[in-house]
Amino acid sequence: MKSKAIGSNDKRRMALLTEILQLDFKVILLIADKEKFKEKSALTEYKKTFYKFMHKLLYNNLYLVYPKLKICADALGDNEFKEGFKRYVESNRPKYNIFNDYDFDFADSQNNNLVQLADIIVGSIARSLLEPTAPNYQEILSGKISHIEYFPNTGKPNIVNQEDLSKFNDDIYNLSVRLADQYIDSNIKSIENEKRLRVGFLRILLFEVQNGNPFKFVTSYKILESLNEYVGFKVSKTYLYRQIVAPLRDEKILISSSPQGYKIPVSIDDIFSYVHQTHTIVSPMLHRVEICRDLIKEKTGTLDILDSEPFVKYKKYFD
Numbered sequence: 034m035k036s037k038a039i040g041s042n043d044k045r046r047m048a049l050l051t052e053i054l055q056l057d058f059k060v061i062l063l064i065a066d067k068e069k070f071k072e073k074s075a076l077t078e079y080k081k082t083f084y085k086f087m088h089k090l091l092y093n094n095l096y097l098v099y100p101k102l103k104i105c106a107d108a109l110g111d112n113e114f115k116e117g118f119k120r121y122v123e124s125n126r127p128k129y130n131i132f133n134d135y136d137f138d139f140a141d142s143q144n145n146n147l148v149q150l151a152d153i154i155v156g157s158i159a160r161s162l163l164e165p166t167a168p169n170y171q172e173i174l175s176g177k178i179s180h181i182e183y184f185p186n187t188g189k190p191n192i193v194n195q196e197d198l199s200k201f202n203d204d205i206y207n208l209s210v211r212l213a214d215q216y217i218d219s220n221i222k223s224i225e226n227e228k229r230l231r232v233g234f235l236r237i238l239l240f241e242v243q244n245g246n247p248f249k250f251v252t253s254y255k256i257l258e259s260l261n262e263y264v265g266f267k268v269s270k271t272y273l274y275r276q277i278v279a280p281l282r283d284e285k286i287l288i289s290s291s292p293q294g295y296k297i298p299v300s301i302d303d304i305f306s307y308v309h310q311t312h313t314i315v316s317p318m319l320h321r322v323e324i325c326r327d328l329i330k331e332k333t334g335t336l337d338i339l340d341s342e343p344f345v346k347y348k349k350y351f352d
Contacts, residue, residue, distance in 0.1 A: 278290070
């Protein structure tokens with residue numbers, strides 16, 4: 034199968050994609066806009082630097098999700114890019130494992146079905162990007178796409194609804210994304226499962242806010258379904274909150290939450306949503322502490338359970 038052979042026959046392409054969507058696979062897309070790099074650019078004047086940057090993006094995206102991976106590269110295309118990527122993988126992947134071979138390596142692509150599948154998917158999405166009259170193949174394949182990396186990244190969400198646009202807060206969005214990106218950059222090469230899961234969690238939220246609906250909460254079910262691909266064990270909802278979300282908030286990462294799930298904040302309403310959900314949990318607990326305190330004081334006349342050093346701040350709250 035070759036996308037080029039299908040060409041502009043969108044009816045045939047749609048029929049083929051309908052069949053392909055029934056297969057079990059995931060897609061990580063790396064989309065570079067060459068129009069942004071015409072004259073005096075990294076693509077034309079600093080080709081090796083540009084390629085190395087693209088190698089890093091591709092490697093990080095693949096290795097984060099699939100630390101054990103065989104890479105099947107198409108025999109066609111830019112050989113300089115592929116050979117450069119192969120050298121980058123060889124210099125950055127972990128050392129030999131106990132079986133004296135690599136977990137992350139290249140495999141023969143001759144007559145490989147995965148290479149053909151990738152060609153159809155990439156060719157279809159490229160047609161959507163380059164041909165305004167073509168169907169939105171990226172949207173059609175969205176259920177199979179785990180992550181999209183844009184270069185250069187505009188970093189702005191797609192907002193078409195005027196009401197949503199009026200709610201969007203640029204400062205909140207930029208701060209939230211910057212903090213999330215900084216955490217990802219600092220921890221993307223970590224081999225610790227918890228840090229890998231936190232990076233994966235943030236990338237799921239960033240993917241939705243930058244490529245999907247920026248006002249939509251991502252359900253815990255969808256998050257857990259994706260995170261289970263990152264590690265070799267099933268992640269529970271309790272683990273998600275205690276070992277992923279809570280530590281990220283402790284690291285000063287802004288995450289909005291509601292009964293509908295989690296998201297990267299893009300508005301004041303998103304912040305209020307998190308505060309409100311926290312209030313519904315914390316307020317009843319504090320009220321029970323207040324009841325306990327009053328009963329003890331009433332019985333003893335002098336003992337205040339909040340006089341201890343760790344609880345002084347709560348005493349100030351009640352008083």
